[in-house]
Amino acid sequence: xxxxxxxxxxxxxxxxxxxxxxxxxxxxxxxxxxxxxxxxxxxxxxxxxxxxxxxxxxxxxxxxxxxxxxxxxxxxxxxxxxxxxxxxxxxxxxxxxxxxxxxxxxxxxxxxxxxxxxxxxxxxxxxxxxxxxxxxxxxxxxxxxxxxxxxxxxxxxxxxxxxxxxxxxxxxxxxxxxxxxxxxxxxxxxxxxxxxxxxxxxxxxxxxxxxxxxxxxxxxxxxxxxxxxxxxxxxxxxxxxxxxxxxxxxxxxxxxxxxxxxxxxxxxxxxxxxxxxxxxxxxxxxxxxxxxxxxxxxxxxxxxxxxxxxxxxxxxxxxxxxxxxxxxxxxxxxxxxxxxxxxx
Amino acid sequence: xxxxxxxxxxxxxxxxxxxxxxxxxxxxxxxxxxxxxxxxxxxxxxxxxxxxxxxxxxxxxxxxxxxxxxxxxxxxxxxxxxxxxxxxxxxxxxxxxxxxxxxxxxxxxxxxxxxxxxxxxxxxxxxxxxxxxxxxxxxxxxxxxxxxxxxxxxxxxxxxxxxxxxxxxxxxxxxxxxxxxxxxxxxxxxxxxxxxxxxxxxxxxxxxxxxxxxxxxxxxxxxxxxxxxxxxxxxxxxxxxxxxxxxxxxxxxxxxxxxxxxxxxxxxxxxxxxxxxxxxxxxxxxxxxxxxxxxxxxxxxxxxxxxxxxxxxxxxxxxxxxxxxxxxxxxxxxxxxxxxxxxxxxxxxxxxx
Numbered sequence: 001x002x003x004x005x006x007x008x009x010x011x012x013x014x015x016x017x018x019x020x021x022x023x024x025x026x027x028x029x030x031x032x033x034x035x036x037x038x039x040x041x042x043x044x045x046x047x048x049x050x051x052x053x054x055x056x057x058x059x060x061x062x063x064x065x066x067x068x069x070x071x072x073x074x075x076x077x078x079x080x081x082x083x084x085x086x087x088x089x090x091x092x093x094x095x096x097x098x099x100x101x102x103x104x105x106x107x108x109x110x111x112x113x114x115x116x117x118x119x120x121x122x123x124x125x126x127x128x129x130x131x132x133x134x135x136x137x138x139x140x141x142x143x144x145x146x147x148x149x150x151x152x153x154x155x156x157x158x159x160x161x162x163x164x165x166x167x168x169x170x171x172x173x174x175x176x177x178x179x180x181x182x183x184x185x186x187x188x189x190x191x192x193x194x195x196x197x198x199x200x201x202x203x204x205x206x207x208x209x210x211x212x213x214x215x216x217x218x219x220x221x222x223x224x225x226x227x228x229x230x231x232x233x234x235x236x237x238x239x240x241x242x243x244x245x246x247x248x249x250x251x252x253x254x255x256x257x258x259x260x261x262x263x264x265x266x267x268x269x270x271x272x273x274x275x276x277x278x279x280x281x282x283x284x285x286x287x288x289x290x291x292x293x294x295x296x297x298x299x300x301x302x303x304x305x306x307x308x309x310x311x312x313x314x315x316x317x318x319x320x321x322x323x324x325x326x327x328x329x330x331x332x333x334x335x336x337x338x339x340x341x342x343x344x
Numbered sequence: 345x346x347x348x349x350x351x352x353x354x355x356x357x358x359x360x361x362x363x364x365x366x367x368x369x370x371x372x373x374x375x376x377x378x379x380x381x382x383x384x385x386x387x388x389x390x391x392x393x394x395x396x397x398x399x400x401x402x403x404x405x406x407x408x409x410x411x412x413x414x415x416x417x418x419x420x421x422x423x424x425x426x427x428x429x430x431x432x433x434x435x436x437x438x439x440x441x442x443x444x445x446x447x448x449x450x451x452x453x454x455x456x457x458x459x460x461x462x463x464x465x466x467x468x469x470x471x472x473x474x475x476x477x478x479x480x481x482x483x484x485x486x487x488x489x490x491x492x493x494x495x496x497x498x499x500x501x502x503x504x505x506x507x508x509x510x511x512x513x514x515x516x517x518x519x520x521x522x523x524x525x526x527x528x529x530x531x532x533x534x535x536x537x538x539x540x541x542x543x544x545x546x547x548x549x550x551x552x553x554x555x556x557x558x559x560x561x562x563x564x565x566x567x568x569x570x571x572x573x574x575x576x577x578x579x580x581x582x583x584x585x586x587x588x589x590x591x592x593x594x595x596x597x598x599x600x601x602x603x604x605x606x607x608x609x610x611x612x613x614x615x616x617x618x619x620x621x622x623x624x625x626x627x628x629x630x631x632x633x634x635x636x637x638x639x640x641x642x643x644x645x646x647x648x649x650x651x652x653x654x655x656x657x658x659x660x661x662x663x664x665x666x667x668x669x670x671x672x673x674x675x676x677x678x679x680x681x682x683x684x685x686x687x688x689x690x691x692x693x694x695x696x697x
Contacts, residue, residue, distance in 0.1 A: 066673065091670040092672075093667060093673065096673070097622075098625065099616050099618070100420070100615070104420045105667065107416045108664065108667040108668060111407055111410060111413045111416065112407065112668060112670075113402055113407075123518055123620065124520070125518070125521070125616070125617045125618040126616035126617060129538060129617060190516055191515070191516045191517045
């Protein structure tokens with residue numbers, strides 16, 4: 001009996017020790033990270049008054065989902081560009097594709113007293129409210145890649161997916177298949193705006209050449225593996241395929257793998273979009289000859305930091321919208337584009 | 345550690361009386377259980393203190409303790425907290441519910457669709473969605489309890505089915521909410537979920553979370569139903585033999601979980617002005633984490649709703665203070681994983697099973 005009465009307390013003690021240990025673990029992490037100086041800064045409440053180049057600025061970057069390479073690149077571009085601006089400190093948050101998490105991320109930035117918000121929203125409607133709140137508190141807001149509703153932001157920076165699709169279509173119509181031919185389209189996630197726009201633009205682009213026919217469509221959900229399996233099936237059904245147009249590079253690479261294992265990679269040109277300057281990206285695939293061409297989908301990261309400089313350091317007003325140009329990447333210019341766009 | 349060598353009947357009787365009774369044989373088993381409930385409060389207080397200590401400061405004030413920040417935390421955990429309360433009931437009967445995140449997504453999608461596409465009024469929409477959640481949960485409970493398919497499998501399938509239904513319902517799209525009078529607009533009153541009361545300070549979802557928590561605590565402490573839950577979780581066979589309607593109780597706990605997931609989904613749609621079939625991805629894991637941190641045993645029979653509430657708040661505070669200190673999100677995952685393991689590790693010191 002005594003035994004059993006004492007045991008719980010021993011357990012209790014062990015439990016307490018574990019709990020404390022866990023907490024110390026958390027605490028240790030807290031000390032190692034630097035709390036940004038400007039988070040506790042003094043000027044955060046007087047945002048309407050521009051301090052110019054003499055101030056120190058905390059910028060919050062709220063990313064929708066860092067797990068996507070394109071978005072990781074966006075963060076890297078911002079990081080690299082901000083490194084050259086000594087007045088800027090940028091803190092990053094990753095919503096992991098969760099709208100609720102991104103709302104909380106922005107709330108936490110506001111609690112920290114950021115001087116400027118850069119946000120690439122996961123989706124428009126859910127993020128509009130909290131972005132409005134930031135904007136109405138006097139925090140300048142730069143929206144990247146995906147828009148929000150209304151006009152409670154300072155500048156939108158993004159590329160025009162329809163335009164990129166059109167450029168890809170024109171390239172296929174004039175360069176790859178001037179005499180016409182059969183095209184397969186591998187589409188991104190159904191319902192997503194970029195997938196719709198990249199498709200619409202492409203069909204406009206190939207319209208000039210009436211001998212081009214889209215003989216099959218696959219839905220690859222942006223994923224390499226899905227692009228591969230979808231194109232495997234299409235290869236079975238279609239004997240004459242000249243060009244594969246894929247809404248992004250990973251699906252184009254997947255389609256290439258399918259064609260390669262069917263022994264038909266040599267007879268097909270693969271065209272993708274995104275051209276990320278990373279080892280697994282489309283530019284390297286073009287260099288290696290797997291893709292014939294890809295089109296740069298710019299992240300806008302560097303441009304966002306430029307805009308932040310204009311707003312905070314130069315106290316200037318900026319345009320409501322900044323549209324970014326795409327660029328065709330082929331074997332000729334691949335190495336040069338990679339070098340220019342790469343941050344590492 | 346199993347020195348006590350409890351017999352089956354002792355387990356059952358102890359489990360049936362979770363909140364303490366007289367009798368020394370029982371007491372020696374109940375004391376440690378009190379501690380395990382207590383443990384989550386201690387952890388909550390410690391995390392809170394750690395957050396105060398490591399909070400950034402501004403103008404000499406502690407940013408973490410800013411009332412806006414504290415209310416943000418409660419708002420941010422309200423959905424996970426409501427899910428976790430429902431999951432607590434299921435776990436108490438030694439079940440599990442993996443479907444709650446997907447049911448949240450289904451409910452959010454349905455809410456937006458009924459109001460925006462079908463022009464249904466707010467009260468009818470809410471009732472319909474709650475009924476869907478309740479039915480979905482009850483069906484899972486029936487399959488699990490009546491046909492004896494493991495709850496893990498049934499709710500894993502339920503997760504797929506709920507997501508599939510949500511996608512079909514909206515054609516795979518998110519449905520944004522726009523408020524106003526007339527067709528194609530949601531009633532203005534629904535926007536309350538996205539607002540704050542008491543002079544714009546207290547977020548409505550935080551209030552709903554508090555109300556759900558309070559009701560659940562009363563249910564667990566005061567009702568015969570709760571005694572049955574603990575008895576089944578402690579020893580299902582013994583509970584059955586002693587005449588407890590095991591099937592009905594099990595269906596009921598899954599139904600409660602589905603109902604609360606639907607409620608969280610309605611709040612989700614209101615908070616985010618949108619219902620999307622992708623909403624609530626992996627929320628079930630956060631909810632289960634809150635339950636475990638709250639001291640409820642996955643083996644069933646022991647645990648409390650108040651512990652779960654503490655667990656949810658702990659996770660919320662942790663998320664908040666890590667974010668305020670700009671800890672890298674990847675490192676945040678490690679820390680959260682560590683906390684869950686620590687909490688589960690403490691459970692292994694439990695006397696039985």
